Amino acid sequence: MPGSPAAIAGARGPGEIVLPEVAMHLYRPNEPVTVKVTRNEVCTSRKAAGFVRHVEFDVSGTLLEGKVVPGQSIGVMAPGVDAKGRPHAVRLYSVASPTLGEDGAGKVISTTVKRTIDEHWETHRLFLGVASNYLCDLQEGEEVRLSGPNGKRFVLPTDHSAHDYLFFATGTGIAPFRGMVMDLLSKKSDSRVALVMGSPYATDLLYHDLFTRLSAEHERFTYLTAISREKQADGHDPMYVQDRLRTNRDELGAMLSNGRTLVYVCGLAGMELGIFKQMARILPEAALEQYLTVEPQAMSDIESWDRKMLNRQVKHSKRMFLEVYA
Ligand code: A2P
Numbered sequence: 001m002p003g004s005p006a007a008i009a010g011a012r013g014p015g016e017i018v019l020p021e022v023a024m025h026l027y028r029p030n031e032p033v034t035v036k037v038t039r040n041e042v043c044t045s046r047k048a049a050g051f052v053r054h055v056e057f058d059v060s061g062t063l064l065e066g067k068v069v070p071g072q073s074i075g076v077m078a079p080g081v082d083a084k085g086r087p088h089a090v091r092l093y094s095v096a097s098p099t100l101g102e103d104g105a106g107k108v109i110s111t112t113v114k115r116t117i118d119e120h121w122e123t124h125r126l127f128l129g130v131a132s133n134y135l136c137d138l139q140e141g142e143e144v145r146l147s148g149p150n151g152k153r154f155v156l157p158t159d160h161s162a163h164d165y166l167f168f169a170t171g172t173g174i175a176p177f178r179g180m181v182m183d184l185l186s187k188k189s190d191s192r193v194a195l196v197m198g199s200p201y202a203t204d205l206l207y208h209d210l211f212t213r214l215s216a217e218h219e220r221f222t223y224l225t226a227i228s229r230e231k232q233a234d235g236h237d238p239m240y241v242q243d244r245l246r247t248n249r250d251e252l253g254a255m256l257s258n259g260r261t262l263v264y265v266c267g268l269a270g271m272e273l274g275i276f277k278q279m280a281r282i283l284p285e286a287a288l289e290q291y292l293t294v295e296p297q298a299m300s301d302i303e304s305w306d307r308k309m310l311n312r313q314v315k316h317s318k319r320m321f322l323e324v325y326a
Pocket of ligand 1: 170171172198199200201204227228229240241242268269270271272274
């Protein structure tokens with residue numbers, strides 16, 4: 001039904017989850033739009049070992065203006081051809097900007113890009129990801145070809161104030177949550193918002209200054225980090241994002257038990273399994289069943305859960321939004 005909100009089956013009644021109809025495929029990869037880069041800056045600490053950049057595009061005057069929401073992605077067409085002489089395939093990047101764009105008027109959108117730098121396994125020669133390095137190299141004023149937007153499922157509900165939000169991100173999986181947190185905090189509301197960001201070292205945290213500032217400004221926003229290869233600033237041992245459900249159980253457990261909370265997970269494939277397991281360990285049955293349906297046999301042996309059991313013995317509900325990638 002074009003123009004009307006899409007109600008998610010199985011979640012009707014109080015706490016119903018209604019997602020907006022978002023614009024899709026305004027530009028196809030074979031007919032991309034050419035726009036200019038307006039900003040390209042590092043979004044980690046200067047001491048980070050990897051290179052992650054925040055890149056902004058001026059989409060004013062194009063169909064993308066005002067039409068791209070956080071949780072969607074845009075396609076990037078790197079120039080040139082691959083080893084077989086074919087144009088490079090489109091690569092999708094998550095939108096990092098809020099609904100009103102970086103400029104408050106929907107004219108400037110952004111993404112978060114990590115340079116792919118690796119060694120070929122067999123030849124041990126340098127491997128550079130085509131699109132990520134192309135995007136990271138772009139200078140202000142240079143042109144880039146975009147398609148999209150893509151995706152309609154991993155978005156905020158139509159009525160922000162009907163829910164509370166718990167976001168889990170690893171690495172550049174933070175991109176959609178940057179825009180979503182900015183959207184949620186931009187309006188007066190009682191909704192609670194908690195973000196857990198995971199990275200190897202504290203220097204790798206993305207948009208850390210922004211989230212720290214927002215958490216100081218908004219009592220209803222909690223920003224937590226989970227550093228996997230060194231101790232936490234609060235003295236806890238190295239941890240993954242799901243471990244924050246244990247260390248911050250009072251707050252996060254209460255959110256997950258209040259009947260209003262939606263959980264969004266974005267980042268490395270595998271992180272959803274760890275989050276599901278931790279939820280099963282700590283949540284009372286009535287709270288857990290809002291998010292997961294677990295077969296009794298699986299429930300009796302949470303430690304043995306593996307990815308093959310997902311969508312089978314362990315199924316997530318419509319209250320959980322997952323965007324994970326290898
Ligand atoms: P680690 O690599 O130390 O095992 P980045 O994308 O910047 O590399 O960050 C990804 C973060 O997610 C790292 O801290 C990484 O930890 C962590 N991570 C890796 N696998 C999982 C998983 N299955 N669940 C949660 N976090 C994970």
